[in-house]
Amino acid sequence: MSDEKPIIYQTLEEMPEYVISEGSMLWNKTGSWRYLRPRYLNRTPPCNQGCPAGNDVEGFIHLLEKGEPDRALQLILEENPLPAVCGRVCYHPCESACNRSHFDDPIAIHTLERIAGDQALPPMPTEQTRPASGKTVAIIGSGPSGLTAAYHLARMGHQPTVYEALAEPGGLLRYGIPEYRLPKVILKREIDHIISQGVEIICNQKVGSNIPWSDLEPFDSVYLSLGVHQTRQLGIPAENADGVLTGLDFLHSISCGHSPDLGENTIIIGGGNSAIDSARCAVRLGSRVLVFYHRSRREMPAFAEEVSEALKEGVNINFLTQPVKILTENNRVTGIQLRSTKLGSPDESGRRRPEPIPNSEFSVNADTIIKAIGETGDIDWLPPEIQRKNGRIAINMFGQTSQKNIFAGGDVALSEHNVAIAIGSGKTAACAIDAFLHDVDFEAVHAELTIGEKGTISVSRYLKQGEAHKKQLESGKVVSFEELNLNYFKKTARQKIKTLDIVQRLGSFDEVNRGLSPESAKSEAKRCFHCGVCNQCDNCYIFCPDIAILKNSSDAKEYQINMDYCKGCGICINECPRAAMVMEEEQ
C-alpha cells in the first residue's frame, strides 16, 4: 500500500475543482493479480504453409501493401528465384489455403507475386550470402528445380554448373509451357538473374550422351533435375502413324517458333496440363480441337483455370472416353476409334478408375492426334548404383539418393509434377547439398527449417540471414480461420484480373492473363488478414485497459508488455484480429 496519507481538505479553496486524485495508482501493481500471461507469437499463415516453393507469402503481401514492391521482390528472392514465372504458371495452392476464402474470396496471391516479380527488372542483385567455398556442384537439367538449386548453391558460395541438353535453359518452362501462359522474355529475365548470382549454364550438352557420366566425377556433388520427357504410350494400334504427335513434341515445336500444320481437326488424348496446353495451342493454330479424357472433370489433373480458359477458347472436352485404335489410310491418320467409360473403384492415386463400357465404340475423324497422357523420365542411362523406385530416382526427404553426394529433385524424382513443387525440391536439395559439403547433419537441422507442417523449407532460415529470417515465425502451428477476430475485417471483393479477349487470343500466342494494375494490386494486398503475423495494427495497444502495452514511438515495430501492470485479462488476445498473440499459464 501507499505510504501517502489521505488528504483532508479544510477549506473550499484548497479543494480541486473537479473529481481528481492528485496521487497516482502506480503503486498498485496489478500485475500481481495475473495468472495468465500474454505473449506476442508470430505464427505460420496458411498461405505460407500452402506454398510448395516456400515463399513468405504474408511477408511479401505486407510489403506490397506498404507500397514497397522492391522489398517484396527481395523477400521472395530469398526463397524463390522465379517469382514472375510462378506468378504466371503456378496453380497457387496458397490461395486454396487462404483463410480469406472462408470469409469472401481468397487473396489473389498468385497475381500479387507476379506484380512483385515483374517490377524493378532486372531485379536488384541480392547479396551473395556466404564467402566462396571452392566447392563445385554439377546440376543436370535447367528446369525450375535445377535453376533453383543452382541459384541457392551459388548464393551459398559454391560453384554450380548446370548442364542443359537443349539449346536454351528453362526446361519445361522454356519448351513445355506455351508463350500465352509464360512469355519467353519473362523467363529469360529471371534466368539471367539466376546466372548473375554466379551460376554457369552449359547448353546443348546432354549428360549420358555427349558428356559421359564420368566427366562429373571431379564435382563435389551432383544434383539430378532431369525432368520427364518421355510421353507414355497409349498402347493401341497405329499409335505411331503419321499425324500422331506427342504433346511434349508439339509444345516443343511451338516453343521453337514453328507452326505445325495440324489440318482441320485435332484430337487430344489426355487430361493433364500438357493435354490442355496442347489443345489451347492447337486452337490458336486454327484447328478444331476435341479433347478426350477417360475420367470425369473432377479427376482431371490439369489446373482448373486452364481447363475453363480452354473451354472459353472453343476447345471441346469429352469426358469418360478412351481410345481404342487410331484409324489410318496408308499409315496416315484419318481418325480414331474410342469407347465410353464409367468410373469404378478408386485407384492408388485415389481417383476413380475408368472402366470401359462394352459395345460403346464410336469413331471420330481427325487430321492430327496428340497424345498427352503423362510423361516419364529417361533414367535408364544413370549408373546402376543410383537406386530407382516406381520408375523414378529414389530419394530421401532431403533429396539425397542412395549415393550420398548425389541428390535429385523435380519431376524426375517426385510423383507430383508442377513448377512450385519442383522449386521447393530444388531448395531442399540446395540446403542438403550445402550441409553435405560442410559435413553438417542436415537431418538434425531440417525440422527448424520447415514452414508449417507440410515440410517445405525456408532457405533464409537455413542461412539464418535475410528479411524472412528476421521475421522468424516462432510457431509452426498454422492459424485457422476460427482463430481470427473477424470484427476487424470487412467483406471486400477480390480484384478482377484482366484477361485478353477471346477474339484476340485466337490466332496469336499473346499472353492471356494481363495481371493487375499497381493500384488494384495494392488494394488486393490490403485485403490480407496477415494471419498469425503482427502488423502493428495497434489493437492491443489501444484496448489494454491497464496501459500495460507499450510502444516507444508511433513508428515502433514492436510492443512491450509491462508485466508490472498486465493483469492477464486477455483483452489484447481477444482483440488481436490475426491471432498473433497467445496466452500462457503463469509459471
Added chain:
Amino acid sequence: MKKILMGNHAASWGVKLSRVKMIAAYPITPQTHIVEELSEMCGDGRLDAKFLKVESEHSAMASVIASETAGVRSFTASSSNGLALMHELLHWAAGARLPIVMVNVNRALSPGWNIWADQGDSLAQRDTGWIQIYAEDNQEVLDSVIQGYRISEQVNLPVMICYDAFLLSHTYEPVDIPNQETVDEWLPPFEPENFLDPDNPKAFYGLVMPDNYMELRYRLQQAHEKAKTVITEVGQSFGNHFGRSYDILETIHCEDAETILITSSSITSPARLLIEKQRKEGRKIGLLKMRMFRPFPTEAVQQILRSKKKAVVIDRNCSWGKGGIFADEIKGAIANLTDAPQVYSFIAGLGGKSITPALIEDIVNQAEESNKPQPASVWMGLKPLN
C-alpha cells in the same frame, strides 16, 4: 467567405473551424447532416480528427467524455430521443467538468413519432449541469459552436448549442464562414491542466464521500455563475474579432416598452417583424430574446423586466403538469421584485406546428387585452373544440 448553408452544415463548419480532434456520433434526424458532413471532412482530410462511429447516443457521449478526459477537444450532436438516451452521461460530463460542445437540434419527443421542432428534448436536460444556448439563425449556429469551445474551456462546463429542427437544421441561409486563420487567432488550442496521461498518471472521477461531495457540487454551481459573465465577455470578444457580437440575451425596443414579448430560438425572427410593425403603430412593446437558458440570466432578466407592465412568453415546449418552461423560469427570476410585471404564458408550435407572425400578434393582443394572466399556460393554434 459567404456560403448558402443549411443550419446543420453551419454547425459542421463551426466544428471544423474549432479544430475539433475527436467526433463521436450516432445518426438521428434532424441532426444527421452535421456529423455526415464532418465524417466527409475527416474522410477527405479537410479536418484532422478521429471520427468514431458508435452504436448509440449513450456511447457517443461516453466516448467524448473519455476523449475530453484525455485532453482532446471533442464534439457530438444529437436530437430528441437520442439526447434522452444520453441523459445519465450528461450529468457525468458536467460533474466531470468537461468542456464538451454538443449540438442538439430541437425535435419533439415521441410518441407520436414526430421529427419536427420542439424544445422539449433539451429543456428536459435542464438540470444536468450543461450550459444551454438557443440559436436564432444559421449564422448564430456557426458562431455559437466556435464560442462554445471558448466558453466551455474557460469555465470547465459542457455546452449544448440548440436550434430548431427543419426551421434551421434543413433551411438554407447565407452564412459568413470565417477563415481558419481568423478563428485560430481567437480560439486557442485546448490544453487542459489535467488529463489522462500515462506518463503522469492521475485518477479521475473516484468515490467522493459526504464530506466533500457537496463542496464539489457547490463548485459546479459557482462555475455556472461565472459562466454568465464569461458568455457575455466571449460574445463581445467574438464581436471585436469577427464583427458579430453576442450576449446572454438580446433586447429590442425594451427601454421604454410597457409590454415585453419574450422568445427563444427561431421564433424570435417573426417576432422581430411584429415588434417593428407594432412600434410603427405606436404601441409600447419590446422584444427579449433568450439566448442563454442555462445558466439562467436571472439578474439580466430582472433588470429588463423591472417596472414593466406585462411579460408575454411564448414557449415551444411544455413541462407536463405545469406549463411553458421559459415562462416558469422567468416567473421564478422576478418573483422577489416588488415591481414585477404580470407574466402571460403561451404554448405554441409544439411538434413543428407553425408559429406565424399572425399567431404571435394574436398572442400579444390577447395578453394586452387581459387584465390578469390565466393560472395556467394558454395553448395557442389548436384546432377548434368542435
